[in-house]
Amino acid sequence: MPYRRTENVARRLAARHAAIIAAARDAASEGGMAAVQIAAVAQRAGIAAGTVYRYFPGKTDLVAALLTEISEREIGAVRAAADVAPGPLSALSAAIMTFAARALRHRRLAYAAIAEPVEAELDAGRLSFRKALATEFGNLIAAAVAHLPEQDGALSAAALVGLLIEGLIGPLAPDATGRERAVVQSLALVALRALGVADARARGLVVMTDNR
Amino acid sequence: MPYRRTENVARRLAARHAAIIAAARDAASEGGMAAVQIAAVAQRAGIAAGTVYRYFPGKTDLVAALLTEISEREIGAVRAAADVAPGPLSALSAAIMTFAARALRHRRLAYAAIAEPVEAELDAGRLSFRKALATEFGNLIAAAVAHLPEQDGALSAAALVGLLIEGLIGPLAPDATGRERAVVQSLALVALRALGVADARARGLVVMTDNR
DNA sequence: GGCGATTTTGAATCGTGGTTCACTTGTTGC
DNA sequence: GCAACAAGTGAACCACGATTCAAAATCGCC
Numbered sequence: 001m002p003y004r005r006t007e008n009v010a011r012r013l014a015a016r017h018a019a020i021i022a023a024a025r026d027a028a029s030e031g032g033m034a035a036v037q038i039a040a041v042a043q044r045a046g047i048a049a050g051t052v053y054r055y056f057p058g059k060t061d062l063v064a065a066l067l068t069e070i071s072e073r074e075i076g077a078v079r080a081a082a083d084v085a086p087g088p089l090s091a092l093s094a095a096i097m098t099f100a101a102r103a104l105r106h107r108r109l110a111y112a113a114i115a116e117p118v119e120a121e122l123d124a125g126r127l128s129f130r131k132a133l134a135t136e137f138g139n140l141i142a143a144a145v146a147h148l149p150e151q152d153g154a155l156s157a158a159a160l161v162g163l164l165i166e167g168l169i170g171p172l173a174p175d176a177t178g179r180e181r182a183v184v185q186s187l188a189l190v191a192l193r194a195l196g197v198a199d200a201r202a203r204g205l206v207v208m209t210d211n212r
Numbered sequence: 213m214p215y216r217r218t219e220n221v222a223r224r225l226a227a228r229h230a231a232i233i234a235a236a237r238d239a240a241s242e243g244g245m246a247a248v249q250i251a252a253v254a255q256r257a258g259i260a261a262g263t264v265y266r267y268f269p270g271k272t273d274l275v276a277a278l279l280t281e282i283s284e285r286e287i288g289a290v291r292a293a294a295d296v297a298p299g300p301l302s303a304l305s306a307a308i309m310t311f312a313a314r315a316l317r318h319r320r321l322a323y324a325a326i327a328e329p330v331e332a333e334l335d336a337g338r339l340s341f342r343k344a345l346a347t348e349f350g351n352l353i354a355a356a357v358a359h360l361p362e363q364d365g366a367l368s369a370a371a372l373v374g375l376l377i378e379g380l381i382g383p384l385a386p387d388a389t390g391r392e393r394a395v396v397q398s399l400a401l402v403a404l405r406a407l408g409v410a411d412a413r414a415r416g417l418v419v420m421t422d423n424r
Numbered sequence: 425g426g427c428g429a430t431t432t433t434g435a436a437t438c439g440t441g442g443t444t445c446a447c448t449t450g451t452t453g454c
Numbered sequence: 455g456c457a458a459c460a461a462g463t464g465a466a467c468c469a470c471g472a473t474t475c476a477a478a479a480t481c482g483c484c
Contacts, residue, residue: 006451038441038442050464155379163371163372163378164374166370166373166377174367187367194375198408221482262433271471427484431481438474445464445466450461454455
């Protein structure tokens, strides 16, 4: 029985799988979700269009994989920032600012991943990103419940996600070029006030660190 | 020279124009933006597909007209509510609650009009709706500036729009069926807090009236 | 009723981009 | 080198729904 899948081959396949996702991400970063076309992605990855279908059953799955990757990375960053914070309110603030700063730093990709118009099928993957984000913030709100006014955590979390998205990367968002820090801080203030933290600035909750 | 465009004919043409938009709205209300297809809209309006093109240059224009109509109606309602309020904060609150209550009452249409994934071209019309909404809220924020903490009005307005959309009609929004009033009030509290009104409930700013 | 102008019709056309598949190329173990 | 199979290729195919257009129906006026 010749041809067992060698270690070597398995590695090459895995690498190609990753390369396709990376190509999709690059395409999205440059031209938005509209640029994530099978032919274009394949070309970027240096393979033929048909080959993509040996790695993903369809475009939907490729986009879902891309969004999962982004989601994990972003949520990981948010969680990490919250984890090292000294208290629940500080954790909330750190999570908000981290998300905001990172979204601004990769604005086009963030827009593609979360707000750009796409056909409904692709939107499903995006929904899980938003859900995960809302859950994450919901947990932080729950953890800070003792320091916040009584509220419906799920509703607040959803509203918070919307507030951040629209304020940062949605089509209404003001141009932040060159004043990212100021925008992040302003929006964090608005966000924290929304949750019931009236004096975030005075309490030193919105100081920026560079790893955000 | 036979056939001048008679008053009668003009009226019929105008009526048909309106009927097409109404058919589009009905389609959107029932099946979302995906159901707004030329053939389907034409059938609802009781005309042939080709006829639509005598009234609108293309689908984009039809959708834009639909969104304009919705936008004018909604913004009119918001403005009217703000106009009769006794003061600037009260006006803000009334605007927020009016928008929220109306969105919940026609949730599917609101979703179609503002949040449902659609192809990029159609999204342009939607953008003007959001912009108009943000401008409206921005004005109210500006008018209340004396009663609010210092803030970037445009940023706050954008964030407010996002907060309301995601809290009410976005995919994350919790199911509000049967508790619309509670959701509207909760969200209004969050929204007002975001703008810096810490004690909206105590000040009686979130009482609901039925015409919302 | 008839004539010119306008409106309506709906089947055929078209553009787009995802997906398929017969064929070629590469890999493994003997 | 070769058999057996996997992976890769890319042009052809297909689905979908917007758009077109030549023919038919309708309209206003005499």
